[in-house]
Amino acid sequence: MAERPSAAQEALSKVEDQLSCLVCLEPYTNPRLLSCFHVYCQHCLEDIVAHNRQGQLECPKCRRPTPLPPTGVSGLQAAFNVHHLFDIQEILKKVKEPQKLACEKCVKTTRKATSFCRQCTKFICDMCTTIHKEYEEFEGHEVVTLEKVEGDLIRLVSPKKTSPHCPKHDEKMKLYCEPCGELICRDCLVHIHKDHKYCVIADTFESHKKEILDSLGPVEKQLEATDTALVNLDGRHAEIVEHGGTIATNIHSKFDKLHQALYAREGELMAELEGHTQQQLKSLSAQRKEVEILQTQRSSCLHFVRESIRTGSPGDVLKMKQGVVKQVRELVDTFDPNTLEPRETTNTCFVPSAQLVKDSKKFGGLCCVNIPRKAITEQKVTAYYRFLCPLNSAPPEAKLVSKLTNKTTKCAVKERGQGEYEISYQPTVGGASELIVRVGGEEVEGSPFPVAVKTPIDKLGTVIKTINDLKSPRSVALNQAAEIIVAEAAADIVSIFSPTGDKLRTLDTRGTAVGAMKNPRGVAVDGDYNILVLDAGNHRLLKFSRGGDLIAAVGSRGDGSGQFNDPIGVCVNSVNGKVYVVDYRAHCVHIFNSDLTFSSKFGSEGNGNGQFNSPCDVASDRSGCVYVVDAGIDRVQVFTPDGGNLRQFGKRGSRNGEFNFPLSICVDSDDLVYVGENWNGRVSAFTCEGVFLKSFGSIGSEPGQFKSPFGIAVDQCGVVYVSDNGNNRVQIFS
Known part of the structure; x- marks a missing residue:
């Protein structure tokens, strides 16, 4: 049987655990205290700051941030109490083998130590113990036997209390500056803290110590509350386990x-x-x-x-x-x-009953479902549903729910005989919807069934939802999960909303540091959910992950390759994956590769074909052609993916097909082109060849009206999202 470790060995193990940094797992070097009262090595904390994209310091254990002083990690409070533990560790190593312990007071002797002096922090022999009792200079020293030391060494070892030296004047700091809350020396008092209220440390320590201890009162109460809560949680855990066992038996x-x-x-x-x-x-x-x-x-x-x-x-x-x-x-x-068409199908499935009843013959049934995957607004859509078993069951229930507005459309259910039913519905809202079919209270296999309600272009223009209280929304984009991404220029943030308009998260790193934003203008999404943001105030292009982590940042102010002079519009070409950025004041379009390395640029200032006069936005179609809306010339120009000019359409005016300072452009999945006009206060739709189809909106603040429609996005169902900058909102049309 292994020998039980001595009290000194147990204490040593406990102390060494307290002296290990949780990051490097080595003994502390230059231990520093965080605001959460956790301690780490200085070099470990410096590594954490260096690897944090925002240069912040978060506690590795509790994730609480600690503000960094101007001097960085080295300026954090030193954990001086750790040094006391190192002293205890050294003493415990000696106590662990008392038979080898010699007196540390005697000169040139090997007398065995039998006691320990708290004040001297040394092990002494019997003779030195007698001297401690008889000599006046050792009056007040507490000497204890080795047995007592081994039993409670941590409490018995007195901390070494030394007066710190002033780093500026190399003398002891014996004064305390009340306004600054700093230790100072006499020279500091004369040269730096003149006219400040100060006191001698020895005279004021007790009052300050009391103030510190008094501040711990609420913490002690909170600790008591957490202790009680943990006891209650353990008790509730036991109750739930016991109750779960009872229910399981039932x-x-x-x-x-x-x-x-x-x-x-x-x-x-x-x-x-x-x-x-x-x-x-x-x-x-x-x-x-x-x-x-x-x-x-x-x-x-x-x-x-x-x-x-x-x-x-x-x-x-x-x-x-x-x-x-x-x-x-x-x-x-x-x-x-x-x-010639097979009359029978293989869509038979099993539908269990909603609940078990005494008559087990009603438990479950077979059914087969044939649900259409797409529906067209304004047309009545019919689905056929065959309920095969049991024939005497209640008919199916069905409803169509818009994922955009949560609006429910009632479905008509008509019996066709022999267990077959007809489900019909007439969608009233465009966009993604779901058809929910239930039998006996349980959804059938495959339910809810996705239904894409396509909005006909001639019916487009009804406001179905509005996201309000935005701060100068300059651009809007949609990702593959139908989340709505809005650049709020006045707030220096990019906000992400759910399809129903609920705010999910923000990219809100303000400023000029890498990854921060100032006056974000254009936003776009690539095929990997990454968010492209034009940081106009800092003249650069940023790429974030869907969750908000910075992936890349390129650009600066200037006229060189990849430099900007007021970047305003951005799009991702779905054919070649390249990123196109419109530069408003440089009158050109920059092309970047998918990794944001610079590729090329096209365009120059002028009114000719292929030239620009204040271009504002850019979009691409299914074939990769690039569309640029040119506000100064009131036209749309179409280019090849490499920048070759193909055609243009539009002219200044207020009639259908004419523009008056167009600000935004978008191309949908059917290659229909949507253009937002500032001074006409409307959105116009064209074919990719420039044939006018439809316009809606006017100048104003009422629903369906606009003040500077700076951004447009269109989803797969033809639902149009417009960032209404002047009214601080995004309006959604179907």
């Missing part, structure tokens, strides 16, 4: 009684499924015979007529013509193409 008891009935019901359902399957196969076999007859009739017709023409005389052929042609026409007219 569940097992109930289901033991149900198992036999369920096994019997399983057999009935399997037999019914077998009957249903055989019925389907029989139906398909009969259909196959019908098709074989059709095949034989037409094969005989072709063979007879062709052989008659080949072998008969002209007279014979003409003699039979009238009758044969009539028979052929009758054969063609009686042909039904629907006969």
Whole structure:
């Protein structure tokens, strides 16, 4: 049996645990105190700050941030109490083997130590112990035996209290400056803290110590509360475990009684499924015979007529013509193409009942569902639902729910006979929706079924939702999860909203540091959910992950490659993955690779084809062509992905198809082009060739009106999102 470790060994192990840094797992070097009262090595904390993108210091254990002083980590409070533990560690190492412990007071002697002096922090022999008791200079020293030391060394060892030296004047700091809360020396008092209220440390220590201890009162109460809470939580944990066991016993008891009935019901359902399957196969076999007859009739017709023409005389052929042609026409007219489509499907599934009842024959049933995946606004859409088992069950329930507005459209359910039902609905809101189908209170397999409600362009223009209380929204974009991303220029943030308009998170690192933003203008999303932000105030392009981590930052103010002079609009080309940035004052478009390395640029100041006069926004279509809206010339120009000019459309005016200082542009999945106009206060839609289709909106603050529509985005269903800058909102149209 292993020997039980001594008290000194146990104490040493406990102390060494307290002296290990949780980051490097080594003994502390230059220990520093965080605001959460956790202690780490100075070099470990410096590594944490160096690897933090914002240069912040977060506690590795509790994640609480600690403000850094101007001098960095080295300026944090030194954890001087740790040095006392190092002293205790050294003494404990000696106490661990008392038989080898020699007196540390005697000169040139090997007398065995038998006691320990707290004030001297030395081990002493019997002779030195006697001297401590008899000599006046040792009056007040507390000497204890080694047995007592081993039992309570941590309490017995007195901390070394030394007066710190002034780093500026190399003398002891014996004064305390009240206004500054600093230790100072006499020279500091004369040269730096002149006229400040000060006191001698020895005279004021007790009052300040009392103030510090008094401040711990609320902490002690909170600690008591947490201790009580932990006891209560442990008690509740035990109650829940015990209660769970009781419920589990009840569940097992109930289901033991149900198992036999369920096994019997399983057999009935399997037999019914077998009957249903055989019925389907029989139906398909009969259909196959019908098709074989059709095949034989037409094969005989072709063979007879062709052989008659080949072998008969002209007279014979003409003699039979009238009758044969009539028979052929009758054969063609009686042909039904629907006969060729299989009448039976493989969409049978099992639908359990909503709850177990005493009559186990009502538990479960078979059904098959055929739900359309797309619907068109203003048209009545019908889905067919066949409920096969049991036939006497309640009919299905269905509803269509808009994912954008949460608006529910009631569905009509009509029985067609033989367990088959017809579900019909007429969507009133465009965008992504879900069809929810329930039988007996339980959703059928596959429910909810996605339904993409496409908004016809001629019906577009109704406000279905508004996101208010934004701060100068300059641009809007959508990611693959239908989240709404808005650049709020006046707040120096980018906000991300759910499809229903609830705020999810923000990118809000303000300032000029890398990753910070000042006056964000354009936003776009690439194929990996990454968010591209034009940091106009700092003349650069930022790339963030969906969660908000900075991935890359490029650009600076200037006229060189990859430099900007007021970047305002951005898009990601879905064909080549490149990023296009419109530079308002440089009158050009920059092209970056997907990793934001500079590729090329095109355009110059002027009114000719391929030139710009205050370009404001950029977009691309399915083929990769690039569309640039040019506010100064009131037109849209279309380019190849490399910047070759293809065509242009638009001119100044207020009539349909004309522009008045266009600010924003977007191209949807059908290559329809949407342009937001500042002074006309509207959004106009065109074909990719520039043919006018539709416009909506006017100048104002009412729903459907605009004051500077700076940004446009369109989802897969044709729902249009407009950042209404002057009204501090995003309006959503269907």
